Amino acid sequence: MKLPSPRGPVSDAVIAALVQAPHDFSAGDPDSDDDLHLTLFVLYELHYRGWDGVDDTWEWHPALLGLRARLEARFEAILRELPVPEATDDVPHALIEMTRETGGPSLSGYLRGRATREQFREFATHRSVYHLREADPHTFAIPRLAGPAKAALIEVQIDEYGGGVTHRMHQEMFKDTMTALGLDSTYGAYVDVVPWQTLANNNLMSLFGLHRRLRGALLGHLAAYEMTSTGPNRSYGNALRRLGGDAAATRFYDEHVEADAVHEQIAAFDMCGSFCAAEPELAADVLFGARCVLTLEDRWAEYVLSRWEAGESSLRT
Template sequence: MQNTADLLPKIDSPTLPKNKPTLPNYDAADRQFVNLLEMEDLDKTVVAKPLLVSDLESAIAVAVRSAYQQPEGDEAAHLFLQRLLYRINRLNLFWYDDLRRYNNERSHYLRSVRDRIEAPWQQWEIAQIDVAALQNIEDVKQALRDRAAADVNPELTQIDRYLREQMTEGGYRHLLAIASFDGLVEASRVSRIIGGAGNEIQSTLTRVLIEEYGGGRLARKHSTYFAQMLAEFGMSTEPEAYFDIVPWQVLASINHNFLLTERKRHFLRYNGGLTYFEIAGPVAYRNYLAAAQRLGLSQAAMGYWELHIREDERHGRWMLDEVAIPLADRYPDEAWELLLGYDQEKSIGDRAGLAVVRSIQAATIKGRSGAGA
């Protein structure tokens, strides 16, 4: 039986600086970090001028303690840490933007920051899953099939009904703004697991990626359909345009997938998670489609959801039958990690979904208040 600790980074958590009774200014620390990212030769500068990052370092240490070592994690700390992680992780992909943004993509200092946040965060995440129970499941393939059967068409929840029956057009726009953060560059992380030896599993993953990318034709790429929805409302179609309203729970979902795709040791976990994502995706998309239809929106304002419902239903079957099950056969001793990835993706996704709905509701109340002022 494999030790759970083997799945986690071997990094000591930072200690909280002494004599820091007040909370740091996370917004100021975040702005400082953005400036550091584009600095010429960041590593040499930090060594020569360590005081330059002292406030940032203090903010990180306080935030790690506040987010992951307290019974009730501080929301501001979670948001600050997940924003830092995302800013580092997105350097692994090219966005056709200002080349200076990649000046420090291999910085040792940035890697240190990432590891010191990622380790306690992942320990916190995995503590919420009963790993021992997963390790003791004898028939992993049946467990995967059972999960898929339950998640492909579940009973409607209160969140589902709110989206379908109560979300306003303003709320729908807010949903698009948050979803655009991933929707405009979707499937990018899948590309990180395609390389390597060829076999049937790799071929299936490649088919999923090719369909997400429209077979190499921009007009058919899924992100193009998402951009069309945004354009229909006169919203920005630039990636990351709505960064400031993205809940930390959504950023955590994205960062979690960055971690799993960047570390090949987590290949099984990622594919277990991707299996859940493709199986359960149409459930969420049907909610959004039903809301758009109720609101009487145009076809362009909802076309992405229809496309995804059709294709992800097929992708879910592919992932279960042609990726997850064959991986369980190929790696019988580690097959439980597929279940870990599946269950974590579901848990993290549910948390993010709830956060998005709360954000929509808050924006709707704020909009009504502003309209009545």
């Protein structure tokens, strides 16, 4: 993946450093959400597939880790201000109640009934940042779990990775959707054009995934993701069919309608329920992770819809 263009002083300093051999450097504070989240995204990507022309030893460089910790603390402090339900002995049903909330804007409803083909292409562009590496952030939790919770997470992840069959991997299915829409399916092709709200959604799961102390939050994130997936993906598939998409184009969404109907039960009860039974002191973290993803997704949807309703693109120009 090619390094993106900077969006402020900190992302500028980091990107300028990464094209050189590893060395000590310092950076100040981000001057905007764009600068903060692009910098975090660039730093997190070093733990995934890396950047073209960037020395892999940067991944664990002390200067980068120190900067990342400072930016993460700023991001997490904002997240900790979100209202979270009281910890309970029945986390699965608490998750069910949280995911039944309907206070946010219905982006899926807009796409199903009103969106133009260009707007659907924009939607896919936003989502490509995650879907082209779908499941990878949550896989970080596997070695941090044991027993039934670990088995349940692996059951979900096996489906995400297509049971080991390349063309059935959700990452690969989404490439077919992008190709049908005339989009570039190269990994990370659209990082430069998505707004900070899209990057924040991706940074959230990386923040949870890369810290063992936040393993409960990562499971809550995944559970909320799976538990709110079936209906929207049905709408996305129907929207794309309305806009002329064929079976190959809609396969990604249709697959999620079927798979996530099963995953939501596994994630809530077998994964999160078992995890909280084994580590009850982390039950609040599970609910925190769910609240974070539900809130950030709502805010992202609100941003996208506000731009479309104003007759503007939701992407950066």
